[in-house]
Amino acid sequence: MAQLDANDITQAVLDRMADCQDPRFKQVMSALVKHAHAFIREVELSEEEWINTIFFLTETGKMCDDKRQEFILLSDTLGISMLVVALNQIKAARAFQQSGGGAQTPTEATVQGPFYWEGSPEMALGADIGENMPGEPAYYHGQVTDTEGQPIANCCLDVWSGDGEGIYDMQMGEDAGMRLRARFRTDAQGNYRFWSIKPSFYPVPDDGPVGRMLRRMGRHPNRPGHIHMKVYAPGHQTVTTHLFVADSPYLDSDAVFGVRNSLIVPFQQHPAGTAPDGRRMDTPYHSATYDFRLVPAR
Numbered sequence: 001m002a003q004l005d006a007n008d009i010t011q012a013v014l015d016r017m018a019d020c021q022d023p024r025f026k027q028v029m030s031a032l033v034k035h036a037h038a039f040i041r042e043v044e045l046s047e048e049e050w051i052n053t054i055f056f057l058t059e060t061g062k063m064c065d066d067k068r069q070e071f072i073l074l075s076d077t078l079g080i081s082m083l084v085v086a087l088n089q090i091k092a093a094r095a096f097q098q099s100g101g102g103a104q105t106p107t108e109a110t111v112q113g114p115f116y117w118e119g120s121p122e123m124a125l126g127a128d129i130g131e132n133m134p135g136e137p138a139y140y141h142g143q144v145t146d147t148e149g150q151p152i153a154n155c156c157l158d159v160w161s162g163d164g165e166g167i168y169d170m171q172m173g174e175d176a177g178m179r180l181r182a183r184f185r186t187d188a189q190g191n192y193r194f195w196s197i198k199p200s201f202y203p204v205p206d207d208g209p210v211g212r213m214l215r216r217m218g219r220h221p222n223r224p225g226h227i228h229m230k231v232y233a234p235g236h237q238t239v240t241t242h243l244f245v246a247d248s249p250y251l252d253s254d255a256v257f258g259v260r261n262s263l264i265v266p267f268q269q270h271p272a273g274t275a276p277d278g279r280r281m282d283t284p285y286h287s288a289t290y291d292f293r294l295v296p297a298r
C-alpha cells in the first residue's frame, strides 16, 4: 500500500532501513526517528513551528566558522554535551571498576566548549600566560598521577581560559592570536606549575540564534569562572575538564550545566610578596592547587 497515515509513518521509516549494513548506525538512526516522531506527536508541532526550526538550524550553521561554533553552543546550552560527557564517564568508570579499579578516583570530565584551539605554544613550567592581560594574577600548581597514585612525568596539560573579564582570545578580533593558552609538561615527579589570571564568570556568546533561544527560554547565558584543561599522557585516558573558581557567581546555574563538585577549587588570596615558586609579586595574587588523576588506558 502506497499511502501511509500519521500512525504508520514511524514504522515505515524504520522498515526502510532493513538493508542498513551498519548495526550501530541503524540503532542510532532508529532511536532518532522514534524519538523525533514521538516528540512531534507530543507537542503537536505546527507547520509554522517546524519551518521556523529549520530556519533556526540554518542560521545556527551559517554562524559557524573556525572561530565560532554555534552548534557546539546549542548542544552545550541544551545540556546535550554534558549528558554525553557524563554518560561516557559513567561507562568508563564502570569498565575501570570491573578491571580492578584504582586506589584513587579519576578526575571528572566536563564540556570542552567551543574555545579549544589545537596547537597552542608549549611553554616551560612556571611560565606566565596571563602577562599583560586583564585579570588578577593566579599561580596554578599540583601533581598528575595515575589512579594508583603513581606520578605521571611528561604529562601534557593543555590549558585555556578567558581573561579577567571573561573574554577569550578567539573573541578578541582578527589579530589577537593565541592568548591565555599554552601546553605545559609535568616534571619527573608529575608536578606542574604555571601563572595565568583568576578567571571571571562570563556569558557564552549570546549575539546569535542560541542567545535568542536562551532569552526566549527565560535563561541567563553565564558560566561560572573556570580554566579549561585537557590532560593527556601516553598510556592513559585523556581527560578534558575545568577547574571552577570556588567563590564565583553562577556555580549553581552554569548555562551549560558543566559544574562538577570535585572540580570546584578555592583560589587563595595572597598579598604582594614572594610567591611559592620564588617569583617576586608587586601586586596581590591568587593561588590554586589541584591534583589530576588519570585512568590507565586499557
Ligand code: BEZ
Residues within 6 Å of the ligand: 072, 073, 076, 111, 112, 113, 114, 115, 204, 205, 223, 256
Ligand atoms: C567555555 O567554557 O568556554 C564554553 C563552554 C560552552 C559554551 C560556551 C563556552
Ligand code: FE
Residues within 6 Å of the ligand: 113, 115, 161, 162, 226, 228
Ligand atoms: Fe570557558
